[in-house]
Amino acid sequence: MQSLFAQYSHGLHEIEYLGKPSWLIVQCWGELLVAKMGAQILHYQPLEQQPVFWLNEVQQGSHSKPSDSAVPEAVRGGVPLCWPWFGPHDDPTQPKHGLARTAQWHLHQDTQLDAGAQLCRLCFVPAQPLESPLAVQLQLEISNNLLQITLTTENVSTAEQPLTQALHSYFLVSDCAAIELQGLKNSNYFDKLEAGALKQQLQTLSNIQAIDNIYHHSGTVTIIDPGMARNIVVTKKSSRSTVVWNPGAAARELDIVTAEQFICVEAANTQVDQLVLSPGQKVSLQQSIVIETSNG
Numbered sequence: 646m647q648s649l650f651a652q653y654s655h656g657l658h659e660i661e662y663l664g665k666p667s668w669l670i671v672q673c674w675g676e677l678l679v680a681k682m683g684a685q686i687l688h689y690q691p692l693e694q695q696p697v698f699w700l701n702e703v704q705q706g707s708h709s710k711p712s713d714s715a716v717p718e719a720v721r722g723g724v725p726l727c728w729p730w731f732g733p734h735d736d737p738t739q740p741k742h743g744l745a746r747t748a749q750w751h752l753h754q755d756t757q758l759d760a761g762a763q764l765c766r767l768c769f770v771p772a773q774p775l776e777s778p779l780a781v782q783l784q785l786e787i788s789n790n791l792l793q794i795t796l797t798t799e800n801v802s803t804a805e806q807p808l809t810q811a812l813h814s815y816f817l818v819s820d821c822a823a824i825e826l827q828g829l830k831n832s833n834y835f836d837k838l839e840a841g842a843l844k845q846q847l848q849t850l851s852n853i854q855a856i857d858n859i860y861h862h863s864g865t866v867t868i869i870d871p872g873m874a875r876n877i878v879v880t881k882k883s884s885r886s887t888v889v890w891n892p893g894a895a896a897r898e899l900d901i902v903t904a905e906q907f908i909c910v911e912a913a914n915t916q917v918d919q920l921v922l923s924p925g926q927k928v929s930l931q932q933s934i935v936i937e938t939s940n941g
Contacts, residue, residue, distance in 0.1 A: 794932045797928070
C-alpha cells in the first residue's frame, strides 16, 4: 500500500501540510501527521495499510473558502480535539467545540524515535496557557497496528469545574451505507436530528445515512468495512458517551465533498453526562484504535 509520505526517512520531521505547520513521524510501524494547531491528527497510516482517517477534499485541494474570522480555520477531518466543551457553548461568543482545536500546541516530549523503534510516545501541551481553569495535555502512543490517544485534563483552580470533551475521530470508510457499527446494540441514545429524542439502538447500526447520535455507552465499537477489507476496533476509557455522526445530504452546507467516505465515532463525555472535576482532580479520556484486516 503506497504511503503518503514515502519520500521521508524514519524519524521526526517538521513540515507544512494543507497550509498547516505539522509534525510528521515516520517509523517501522507506519506514519503519523499531527498539526501544530490543535494537536490534531491529520493522518495515520499503519505500515502496508490504507489511511485510517478521512480529510475533507475541499481542504486538500485549492478551493477552501477564505475566512475573515480572527479565529484560525480548523481542518475538518482526522481527529480534532473538542475541549473543554463539546458542541456549542452557552455563550455564543465562544467557539464551537472549545479552545483546544484552534490553539497552538508544543511537542513537549517524544521517545523512541530511532529508525528501529517499535513503540513511539508523543506528549503535547498548549504552547500558551488556555483561558480556562483547566489544564490539558495530549499523549499519543503508536506501535505496530495500534494508535492510543489520551487527553488528560486537570482542574488547576480552587473550585469545581464542569468538563465536556470528545476525540472527534473521522474514520475513513468505503461507503457509509455499506458498513456496520458493532457494539452499540441495546444502548440508549439521544437523536440530535430529532430534537434530542431518547431512543434505543435495537439493531446493529448499518446502512448509515445522516446521523447525529449520542449513545450512553462506554464499551468497544467495531467498524466493519467489507469494501476496505478491514475492521476498525475502537476501545475507550473514562468515556461515558459514544458520538456517531455523519451529515448525510447536509454535507453540502458544510462544504464537504465526500461525506459517504467517513463515519465519526467519538470517545466523549457530553452534555448529557458531563463531568465535574474537583480542585486538583485529573481525568484521562482515552481512545485506542486497532486495525484488523478481513476478507470482506
